[in-house]
Amino acid sequence: MPALSFSGTSRIGNKTASPRPEILLNGLSIQKEHAVVSNSNNKVMLKPQPGANILINGTKVTKETELHHHDRVSFGPNHLFVFHHPQDMAKQMKEGTLSEETPTFESAQEEIAKESGLMTSSDGMSK
Numbered sequence: 001m002p003a004l005s006f007s008g009t010s011r012i013g014n015k016t017a018s019p020r021p022e023i024l025l026n027g028l029s030i031q032k033e034h035a036v037v038s039n040s041n042n043k044v045m046l047k048p049q050p051g052a053n054i055l056i057n058g059t060k061v062t063k064e065t066e067l068h069h070h071d072r073v074s075f076g077p078n079h080l081f082v083f084h085h086p087q088d089m090a091k092q093m094k095e096g097t098l099s100e101e102t103p104t105f106e107s108a109q110e111e112i113a114k115e116s117g118l119m120t121s122s123d124g125m126s127k
Helices: 086-095 105-116
Strands: 008-013 035-040 043-048 054-056 065-067 072-075 079-082
Touching: 043 054, 072 105, 079 105
Parallel strands: none
Antiparallel strands: 008 035, 035 043, 043 065, 054 072, 072 079
């Protein structure tokens, strides 16, 4: 995911949006106005626009959702990001809940396949 080292709100969308979104993604599945991301007091929220295809950690989201360090965010089928949130990471480290594994493209794809029912177990077997 593009760096979100700002306070305030940024729009995510395609090049046909006017005005142009702050975070520009291309592809047939990306809407003019796909989502809005806001950062207020180090709390980062992602709000999908109606009809937008967005997954967080493999699960489709249709309402505003808080993002946490290492969340996997997919915009349509072609844009997959790992969200990095330094303040949330520090909090997780302090609480002892920080996963030592950094998500990979492959692990995020596997997560999406499991959540969608395309994969039935962790051994990689498909339906």
